Amino acid sequence: MGLLDRFRKKENSVRALEHPRDLQIGDMLDFELMAQDSLQGKSFQVSDIWVLDVGGDQSKRIYMQLKDVANVIRLRVVDEDTLEVSREVTPETLLSFFSEQEIADILDADSGVNHRLELQGRLDTVPIDLRGWLTSSYRQEGFVLAYRYAKEYREQPLPEELGLGEEGCDFAWLVSDDRQFSVEFRVFDGGRTEAHLCVLIPLRKVTGLWPAKQV
Numbered sequence: 619m620g621l622l623d624r625f626r627k628k629e630n631s632v633r634a635l636e637h638p639r640d641l642q643i644g645d646m647l648d649f650e651l652m653a654q655d656s657l658q659g660k661s662f663q664v665s666d667i668w669v670l671d672v673g674g675d676q677s678k679r680i681y682m683q684l685k686d687v688a689n690v691i692r693l694r695v696v697d698e699d700t701l702e703v704s705r706e707v708t709p710e711t712l713l714s715f716f717s718e719q720e721i722a723d724i725l726d727a728d729s730g731v732n733h734r735l736e737l738q739g740r741l742d743t744v745p746i747d748l749r750g751w752l753t754s755s756y757r758q759e760g761f762v763l764a765y766r767y768a769k770e771y772r773e774q775p776l777p778e779e780l781g782l783g784e785e786g787c788d789f790a791w792l793v794s795d796d797r798q799f800s801v802e803f804r805v806f807d808g809g810r811t812e813a814h815l816c817v818l819i820p821l822r823k824v825t826g827l828w829p830a831k832q833v
Contacts, residue, residue, distance in 0.1 A: 635827040639695045641682055643667060644830030650823055653750030656689045657703065661826075665690075671765040671776050672789060680772055696818065704802070704816035705751060712813055715739070715752065724758060724790050725805060733758040735792055735801060751815040753799040756792035764789035764804070 635645060645664045652658040662684035670679040682693040694702040712721060716735050723729045735756040744752055765784040767776070777784070788805040800816040 633829045635829045637695075637698075638682075638693060638701060638821070638824060638827065641667075641693075641827070642830065646826075646828040646830075647684070647824050648826035648828075650825045652819070652823060654703070654817070655746055655749065656705070657691065660686050660689075662686050662689075662691065667770050667772075669767050669769070669771045669776070670789070671767065671784070672762055675775050678771065678776060680770065692814065699821045701819050701821060701824070702800075702816050703819055704814040706812060706814050707748075709811065709813065711748075715744070721803075724761075724792070725788070725803060725811075727761060727788060731758045731761050731790075733792070748815070751799075751817060753794045753796075756794050756799065756801050758790065758792045761788065761790045763787075766804075 635641070638647060641647065641664050643664050643666065646661055647664075648661045649657045649659065663686070664682050665685045666683040668681055668683075670681065672679060679694055684691050684693055690706070692704045692706075694704075696702050715737055717738065720733065720735055724733045724735070737752065737754045741749075741752065741754060763786060765780070765786050767782075767784050769783065785806060787807075788803075790803045790805075791800055793800045798818050802812075802814045802816060804812040806812075
């Protein structure tokens with residue numbers, strides 16, 4: 619094999635990256651102008667990938683953690699043309715916008731799922747770093763026992779039995795009437811709670827996909 623043949627073989631081995639669903643740890647993506655200030659015109663690198671089992675392979679949610687210098691966000695592919703981006707918020711942040719009793723009712727498994735979250739105040743008074751992440755009203759869609767796996771399970775089915783590294787949690791989610799915004803809660807054993815503000819964006823908001831450097 620000559621020198622040029624070796625070069626061509628190495629060049630052809632570079633992984634093509636055409637859709638966010640194919641992102642792997644180390645890959646990067648760019649966002650264009652956005653309503654969310656923390657995303658606008660910035661580049662993020664995939665730092666982690668995990669899956670949430672909310673009822674089997676047909677409904678599992680695959681999440682990608684993205685980081686830049688100052689922000690950590692989460693990405694989920696909804697369909698070929700739609701992505702969900704989300705950011706984690708503290709309980710204190712949520713309580714500055716929503717009623718504590720409303721949140722307590724949502725997290726109470728015995729209270730049903732017919733709950734709403736109503737923004738206290740006007741959207742135009744939301745701090746700049748949260749603008750584009752919130753809307754005025756959400757209605758609850760579900761409350762289930764879910765399992766989080768550190769392994770991706772993108773190309774293989776979820777395990778049929780427990781005890782393979784999963785972490786159980788109560789998963790509750792609420793969606794806006796226009797279905798463009800949502801709020802998610804995960805309550806793990808011991809009371810640790812994660813809350814995320816989520817928003818749907820069109821695929822065209824991603825302006826670049828960059829595979830990790832080949833070695």
